[in-house]
Amino acid sequence: MPYVLNTSDDQRTMLAAIGAESIEELFSTVPEEMRLQRPLQLPLAMGELELSQYMSTLANKNRHPGDMICFLGAGSYDHFVPAVVDAIASRGEFYTSYTPYQPEVSQGNLQAMFEYQTLICELTGMDVSNASLYDGGSAVAEAVLMCVSSTRRFGRVVTVDSVHPEYRQNLETYLENIEIELVTVASQQGRVSVADIASAVNDSTACVVIQHPNFFGSLEDVAEVAAMVHAAGALLVVSFDPISLGLIKRPGDLGADVVVAEGQSLGTPMQYGGPYLGIMACREQFVRRMPGRIAGQTVDRMGRRCWVLTLQTREQHIRREKATSNICTNQGLFALRASIYLAALGPQGLAEVAELCAQKSHYAVEQITSNERFELAWSSPFFKEFVIRDRHNRVADLLEYAYQSEIFAGIPLSNWYDAYDDCFLVTVTEQRTKAEIDQLAACLSGATHTDMAVHA
Amino acid sequence: MRNRQATQLLFELSRSGRRAGRLPECDVPRQSLEELLPVSHLAGNPPALPELAEPDVVRHYTNLSQQNMSVDTHFYPLGSCTMKYNSKRNERLAGLPGLVNLHPYQPASSVQGLLQLLFELQQMLAEISGLPAVSLQPAAGAHGELTALMVAAAYFREREEKRTKVLTPDSAHGTNPASAAMAGFDAVTVKSTSDGFVDLEDFDAKMDQKVAVFMITNPNTLGLFDRQVGDIADRVHRQGGLIYLDGANMNAILGIARPGDFGADMMHFNPHKTFSGPHGGGGPGAGPICVGPELGPYLPVPTVGYQDGSYFLEMHRPQSIGRVRSFFGNVGVLVRAYAYLLTHGGDGLRRVAENAVLNANYLLSRVRHFLPVPHGDRCMHEFVATASALKQTKGVTAMDLAKRLLDFGFHAPTVYFPLTVPESMMIEPTETESKETLDAFAETLFRITDESPELLHDAPHQTPVSRPDEVKAARHPITRYESE
Numbered sequence: 001m002p003y004v005l006n007t008s009d010d011q012r013t014m015l016a017a018i019g020a021e022s023i024e025e026l027f028s029t030v031p032e033e034m035r036l037q038r039p040l041q042l043p044l045a046m047g048e049l050e051l052s053q054y055m056s057t058l059a060n061k062n063r064h065p066g067d068m069i070c071f072l073g074a075g076s077y078d079h080f081v082p083a084v085v086d087a088i089a090s091r092g093e094f095y096t097s098y099t100p101y102q103p104e105v106s107q108g109n110l111q112a113m114f115e116y117q118t119l120i121c122e123l124t125g126m127d128v129s130n131a132s133l134y135d136g137g138s139a140v141a142e143a144v145l146m147c148v149s150s151t152r153r154f155g156r157v158v159t160v161d162s163v164h165p166e167y168r169q170n171l172e173t174y175l176e177n178i179e180i181e182l183v184t185v186a187s188q189q190g191r192v193s194v195a196d197i198a199s200a201v202n203d204s205t206a207c208v209v210i211q212h213p214n215f216f217g218s219l220e221d222v223a224e225v226a227a228m229v230h231a232a233g234a235l236l237v238v239s240f241d242p243i244s245l246g247l248i249k250r251p252g253d254l255g256a257d258v259v260v261a262e263g264q265s266l267g268t269p270m271q272y273g274g275p276y277l278g279i280m281a282c283r284e285q286f287v288r289r290m291p292g293r294i295a296g297q298t299v300d301r302m303g304r305r306c307w308v309l310t311l312q313t314r315e316q317h318i319r320r321e322k323a324t325s326n327i328c329t330n331q332g333l334f335a336l337r338a339s340i341y342l343a344a345l346g347p348q349g350l351a352e353v354a355e356l357c358a359q360k361s362h363y364a365v366e367q368i369t370s371n372e373r374f375e376l377a378w379s380s381p382f383f384k385e386f387v388i389r390d391r392h393n394r395v396a397d398l399l400e401y402a403y404q405s406e407i408f409a410g411i412p413l414s415n416w417y418d419a420y421d422d423c424f425l426v427t428v429t430e431q432r433t434k435a436e437i438d439q440l441a442a443c444l445s446g447a448t449h450t451d452m453a454v455h456a
Numbered sequence: 457m458r459n460r461q462a463t464q465l466l467f468e469l470s471r472s473g474r475r476a477g478r479l480p481e482c483d484v485p486r487q488s489l490e491e492l493l494p495v496s497h498l499a500g501n502p503p504a505l506p507e508l509a510e511p512d513v514v515r516h517y518t519n520l521s522q523q524n525m526s527v528d529t530h531f532y533p534l535g536s537c538t539m540k541y542n543s544k545r546n547e548r549l550a551g552l553p554g555l556v557n558l559h560p561y562q563p564a565s566s567v568q569g570l571l572q573l574l575f576e577l578q579q580m581l582a583e584i585s586g587l588p589a590v591s592l593q594p595a596a597g598a599h600g601e602l603t604a605l606m607v608a609a610a611y612f613r614e615r616e617e618k619r620t621k622v623l624t625p626d627s628a629h630g631t632n633p634a635s636a637a638m639a640g641f642d643a644v645t646v647k648s649t650s651d652g653f654v655d656l657e658d659f660d661a662k663m664d665q666k667v668a669v670f671m672i673t674n675p676n677t678l679g680l681f682d683r684q685v686g687d688i689a690d691r692v693h694r695q696g697g698l699i700y701l702d703g704a705n706m707n708a709i710l711g712i713a714r715p716g717d718f719g720a721d722m723m724h725f726n727p728h729k730t731f732s733g734p735h736g737g738g739g740p741g742a743g744p745i746c747v748g749p750e751l752g753p754y755l756p757v758p759t760v761g762y763q764d765g766s767y768f769l770e771m772h773r774p775q776s777i778g779r780v781r782s783f784f785g786n787v788g789v790l791v792r793a794y795a796y797l798l799t800h801g802g803d804g805l806r807r808v809a810e811n812a813v814l815n816a817n818y819l820l821s822r823v824r825h826f827l828p829v830p831h832g833d834r835c836m837h838e839f840v841a842t843a844s845a846l847k848q849t850k851g852v853t854a855m856d857l858a859k860r861l862l863d864f865g866f867h868a869p870t871v872y873f874p875l876t877v878p879e880s881m882m883i884e885p886t887e888t889e890s891k892e893t894l895d896a897f898a899e900t901l902f903r904i905t906d907e908s909p910e911l912l913h914d915a916p917h918q919t920p921v922s923r924p925d926e927v928k929a930a931r932h933p934i935t936r937y938e939s940e
Contacts, residue, residue, distance in 0.1 A: 045801030059554030061569030092528030093521035137782030177640030273560035273783025275740030316634035321643035326634035333736030363484035
């Protein structure tokens with residue numbers, strides 16, 4: 001019982017003050033027939049040393065990108081995290097505090113939220129950011145609900161299959177019970193076809209959701225989609241990659257109404273999928289429909305500049321069933337990490353990370369496709385991810401072969417797309433060296449001769 | 457002590473040309489940007505982020521951190537939030553490279569250790585809740601509520617039952633009715649009796665075959681165990697409905713009673729409360745849900761399975777509601793919960809509940825002599841006091857008391873919740889506080905109730921700021937910095 005302070009003496013004194021005979025008596029309001037009549041069947045308690053040994057054993061059973069070469073992406077990325085991010089975010093004053101309900105003793109968190117919101121606005125070209133949501137997937141769903149309530153169009157939502165499949169599954173789940181039709185348009189050559197989206201949008205369509213760079217890594221023509229969507233009276237939701245904005249135009253400058261992102265790449269470790277950071281920002285006119293916490297600037301009774309949680313009449317603890325969302329918390333610690341990351345990088349650093357990703361991924365394509373077994377699935381421009389088609393259609397064997405060579409070479413698209421079972425998605429971050437990329441290319445080429453042998 | 461220079465906004469500290477680090481030279485043959493990407497996509501200039509050196513960043517944030525109260529630094533009796541100690545070993549273990557670096561799409565064969573951990577966590581939560589089917593996917597308590605209500609909706613859809621309503625007590629967390637609305641239900645409020653329990657008369661009037669789910673928090677938000685829960689569950693089940701238990705207050709009954717044994721069909725855990733995951737200034741949390749066997753097939757995908765000596769992600773579950781987020785879930789939070797559970801074992805968890813309830817009752821026994829606690833002189837893990845009398849006699853509000861506590865180095869209790877008690881102060885000490893701390897808190901609170909109203913209205917006096925103007929903030933929202 002390492003975290004309980006009461007000694008037996010304390011307990012006796014406290015029970016006497018309460019006027020109770022025993023601790024047991026304090027539970028007398030729990031009826032006997034509702035009690036658990038046996039001890040919980042859990043593993044025996046472990047001390048810190050034992051626990052550390054045991055959990056290290058579990059951790060050591062895993063292979064991880066630290067001891068492999070990682071070309072996995074698809075929404076979770078192996079970007080470098082500067083030490084300053086961990087050093088600050090591991091301060092107890094940040095990570096053991098809670099939602100700033102008492103602003104006088106939470107100015108640190110509130111100012112950090114306000115700075116985060118400003119950084120996200122600068123990054124995206126949008127007017128207003130909230131203080132974050134759970135992750136990139138649920139942020140898409142929340143953005144769509146926000147568009148539905150803003151437009152009061154309850155008929156349809158349109159998306160494209162080049163949006164992350166799990167974001168779309170997440171959206172589908174959220175829309176299931178509120179009877180809004182989700183129409184998913186097929187991409188053409190790995191990109192949005194504006195004409196196809198146009199034909200799916202009708203006058204009860206609340207919004208169109210696209211991703212840029214999309215799930216396949218390709219850049220979309222956001223401005224063209226935006227023009228079409230706005231002409232139809234609908235709103236455009238763009239899911240973006242924060243790192244890409246060191247290099248490519250911001251979604252806010254291309255006509256997006258609401259932008260969302262998985263913010264993991266901004267200083268958060270991959271940790272098998274979460275906790276991550278749901279980024280959301282929008283145009284000014286939608287702010288009162290926004291879900292989640294928002295920090296606002298004000299003054300205190302002495303006229304000093306300070307920050308509070310604001311626009312709380314949107315939220316569940318005030319509005320209950322009429323709230324814009326049921327969301328109660330933000331991802332404060334990861335919004336903080338994102339802010340530290342962006343502050344540490346600055347504009348030049350972000351531009352350099354983005355450019356390194358782009359340079360190295362393009363180099364990787366050249367190297368991989370120098371073997372005629374492999375080709376780029378589509379010729380569209382891409383940022384740091386791309387889809388390789390295996391002309392031998394042996395993707396599973398190929399990736400297994402690479403894994404045996406200590407390389408996470410990519411993610412099979414057959415996980416989500418039956419039609420692309422000969423394709424896999426490769427991601428190259430700034431962390432991958434030329435030597436590692438060459439090793440990947442050599443390994444994939446080597447598989448052309450030996451993959452049969454491995455699985456014989 | 458406050459360093460006002462360092463706590464200027466990042467954007468005010470920025471100086472053109474400063475930076476904290478350098479990226480490596482590009483080691484592949486460099487192409488011009490125009491060769492890489494069509495010019496129409498290129499931004500030209502990067503976003504106007506602040507420009508800072510590493511010492512700027514560190515001093516800025518370190519000084520900001522010192523303007524927070526936190527569990528590491530202060531007693532934080534924020535009712536309903538279970539602000540217990542967050543152990544350092546859990547942080548270190550969750551940071552093991554073989555856990556923290558894992559990519560969510562690694563092949564299952566490469567993450568057997570993690571999948572084993574998650575599988576065992578599913579089993580442990582099933583044992584603690586008495587509900588056998590578990591989803592670790594939801595990202596927060598409110599997300600767990602929403603997920604469970606979607607599970608209920610799918611369950612009734614398959615049975616071709618048209619149920620449109622979800623009942624929540626008036627003392628429930630705001631997330632309950634908000635989750636109901638998001639899941640497509642009409643949220644209907646059930647009154648509480650004057651002694652703080654579900655008003656059965658009002659409940660009966662509203663309970664019919666249109667009700668899908670009754671959501672109950674037990675122990676409730678007054679810190680009382682509602683003994684009627686078994687009876688209520690029977691009545692709901694007779695009408696074909698389901699019981700959802702909001703697990704926010706599980707700290708009171710760990711190893712004492714299990715929701716599945718007292719009638720719940722579904723519940724969520726808040727590992728960031730009950731199992732000591734740090735609250736992170738407002739997140740991350742996690743909201744794993746446990747449900748009865750008949751509801752298991754509808755849980756989100758994936759869950760973790762075990763067969764023939766290996767662990768795997770169960771993706772193909774045809775009746776599943778689908779996904780409620782991307783990737784597996786808030787694994788980092790779940791790993792900390794796992795470490796917490798292994799640290800305590802079954803007996804240890806029961807002692808957590810016992811000491812949480814002992815501490816709350818002890819504090820109650822001291823506080824009620826000067827601040828009325830309307831719902832009895834015993835409680836579970838928390839209790840709700842009221843400043844109503846002080847307001848009438850001296851014009852002093854619960855908020856005044858809360859603000860003044862800050863001056864003495866105590867975080868305030870939750871105020872003005874639950875909504876059923878006027879001028880409420882909801883106090884949850886948790887088991888990780890000592891008798892000395894509880895005594896000091898009670899003595900301070902007592903002393904404050906005696907202070908002059910003028911002093912209290914202007915409190916706090918010792919904090920960096922005092923009584924921010926929230927009306928102004930909401931009327932003319934400034935949600936980002938703009939240079940003048």
